[in-house]
Amino acid sequence: YAERTLAIVKPDAMDKVVEIEDIILRNGFTILQKRKVHLSPEQASDFYVEHYGKMFFPSLVAYMSSAPITVFVLVKNKAIAAWRELIGPTNPFKARETHPGCLRDTYGKDQTRNAVHGSDSFHSAEREIRFMFHDSIVEPIAVGQ
Ligand code: CMP
Numbered sequence: 378y379a380e381r382t383l384a385i386v387k388p389d390a391m392d393k394v395v396e397i398e399d400i401i402l403r404n405g406f407t408i409l410q411k412r413k414v415h416l417s418p419e420q421a422s423d424f425y426v427e428h429y430g431k432m433f434f435p436s437l438v439a440y441m442s443s444a445p446i447t448v449f450v451l452v453k454n455k456a457i458a459a460w461r462e463l464i465g466p467t468n469p470f471k472a473r474e475t476h477p478g479c480l481r482d483t484y485g486k487d488q489t490r491n492a493v494h495g496s497d498s499f500h501s502a503e504r505e506i507r508f509m510f511h512d513s514i515v516e517p518i519a520v521g522q
Contacts, residue, residue, distance in 0.1 A: 389486050422438050448510075457502055469482060469492070480493050
């Protein structure tokens with residue numbers, strides 16, 4: 378079934394956004410929506426609220442509000458898992474070993490500047506899509522296949 382997920386190209390990979398968009402399309406995702414946005418620190422904190430209190434939270438918020446990002450709503454059969462598979466593990470150095478060729482291997486710099494984001498569950502996808510695209514309808518849909 379077709380499912381939606383939220384993808385982000387983070388500040389460190391914005392110079393490769395055209396290349397990454399091409400990879401997205403070649404992997405069979407439909408780009409339903411796309412937006413370039415510069416988050417305020419408050420917005421970045423809200424977006425990553427589940428990580429509030431963790432050691433890396435302040436640097437994550439500072440980083441994600443440091444420069445523009447591009448956010449995408451992607452559609453594909455089992456899009457959430459498929460996109461997470463394509464991006465690979467959070468840590469690009471680990472990604473290099475376990476998922477060579479994944480996006481974080483190719484474009485990531487370190488654990489914080491890891492190039493891309495993907496929703497980790499149906500619930501997160503709904504929330505994150507609403508967060509970035511206020512007027513979205515986040516019901517099951519049939520787009521693409
Ligand atoms: P992302 O998939 O966007 O979700 C949370 C982000 O926090 C993650 O990618 C990284 O950018 C960052 N992050 C997660 N774990 C760590 C960590 N141990 N140290 C630094 N940053 C982290």
